[in-house]
Amino acid sequence: MNKITEASFQRTYIIFGAVFVLFTVAITMFLLLIYDSTIMFILIIFAYSLAVIILAYIFITVLGKKVTRSIKTIDEIMDNAISGKKNMYTGYEENMLSSFESKMYRFIAMSKSTTDEIEKERNKIKSLISDISHQTKTPVANIMLYSELLLDGYKLNQEQKELASGIKLQSEKLRWLIESLIKMSRLETGIINSVNKTLMPVFQTISTSIGTVFSYAEKKNIQIQVCCDEDIKAYHDVKWTSEAFVNILENAIKYTPEWGKIDVIVSQYEMFTRIDIKDTGIGINEGELNLIFKRFYRSADVSQYDGVGIGLYLTREIISSEGGYIKVKSKLNKGSVFSVFLPNTK
Template sequence: MAGLIVLTVCALLLAAFLGRKLYLLKQDVYRFADQLEKSLDGIISGKEPGEDCEDEVCGDVACGDCEDEDTLWGKIYEKLRRADHIWQRKEEESLSEKNKMKELISDISHQTKTPVANLKLCMEILQDEPMSERAEEFLNSMEGQIEKLDFLIQGMVKISRLETGVITIRDRESDLRATIGRAVAAIVPKAEEKQIRLYVDCDREIQIRHDGKWTEEAIFNLLDNGVKYTDAGGEIHIEVKVQEMFIQICIRDTGKGIAPERQAEIFTRFYREPEVHEQEGIGIGLYLARKIIELQKGYIEVKSEVGEGAEFRIYLLNT
């Protein structure tokens, strides 16, 4: 009987001891998780790991243990500190590279703008001078090549600025209809040359947050693509639909259409369909349009069949 009592007491003591150990272990885990969370929050906010560490917050794994690499927290802390320093150095290097790229792009833009402008001026002067029919033919050819060169340079500069973050999207609440109107007005001369009729269905102001300048650029590029690949006498329809989460801008043309297997490729840089190389362009308009809309947390989709025209849909957040 006495032995049974002793065994029972021992079992109770063992259970109490194990319960206490389990409780302390759980407390250590909770404190460790809390300290890890605070350190990660500090890194995210730009502070050193453990910078805000205080004894009353950290408990037993307090500031003194941060420097002790023999403890579990000390090891984790040291790894976090190293990772933080690596990230900071990478960020500084990235910023330095971005600044260098910004200077390079600005220099290229400045250095090419002046000679192209001078070439255009010389062309205009020469066109007023009497010359043979053959000389005039060459002059017109040179004018076309200069325009292509200017377009290529400006396109490359825009791509570089967007991709390196030199130009950032600055969205503010403004009238989307006015943005669309500017893009349509810019494409009218090209459309009139091919006798392509433009129709716009947007009968009211739509106030949303967007970058008017760059969104206009994206819409213009889609319209330019439509005019380029639509035969003379065709049509382009622009329709705006207000949805619950998005504003949809639909641009539909009566052009040659796009094969389904190529529809993913048309938004890549410098992509041009094999059968349209006689058309002007270098294959950056749709890429730029997609990039601009994505930077505004929107997206573009295309629906098309060969010979049945193309329909591009821009989706911008309705906020």
């Protein structure tokens, strides 16, 4: 039994004991007042009261020890059940404890069986995801390569060029979709165990992410500015956090008109490091702010843009797996601000 529980029991015994003693003394005084008080009568009353108090003390002490011993026995049963040791109680006095222990062993066995089944299913999913990743990577890469060879190495008329360009574009979309689905599945099933959080400078991770999307932003003449002290750090995995930032930045570029602007502002708080990614895009309807992080969710307002609604879902899963969280504020036709909070303390 822990100390807090023992102390609470002791307080209960003391309170009840004190109340019982006061009650006995009060009754004794009352009897002495209403009856003729001879010496023999007084001695008998005091002897009786003292005997009652002593018996009450013995009863409370024995009860306390019994309760303490029973709880310690239950604690021992649970420890043995968890560790797999068997110490069954078979006596008549211990029949309730024996029943409790038997039920505890059955519960532990059922839980272990369920855990084993979950682990088997997880391994199957892991194998399936690996197979999908391996089986689709080469065909998609070959299709993209052949389409590039057609565009670069052969004289094609305008219609043929459009068809080859279409093949290349759709292949790139298919590759991105397959990669996103694989990453999402790994996150959902807990297969990604390579999210190793270390205290690293945030500026380095942001720079890597911007480098990934820079050409995309350049095509739309979108300016990206970063305001971040190079000494600001946070606990995160550089690879996966960079992936999360890329998803946010790609969305910002996609939904921001040409000649727009994206600001990345980093602030350090006591327990979290905040990374704000602010754009001048089309914004998000207020009623959809709680929906955009759902898997495959896409607003009707952006149906003309490419996408399947995985990026932000994946971003939230990555940030959550690192012990952080993400918030968003937005105004239609004025832009959005995605705020990522990463822990900077353990």
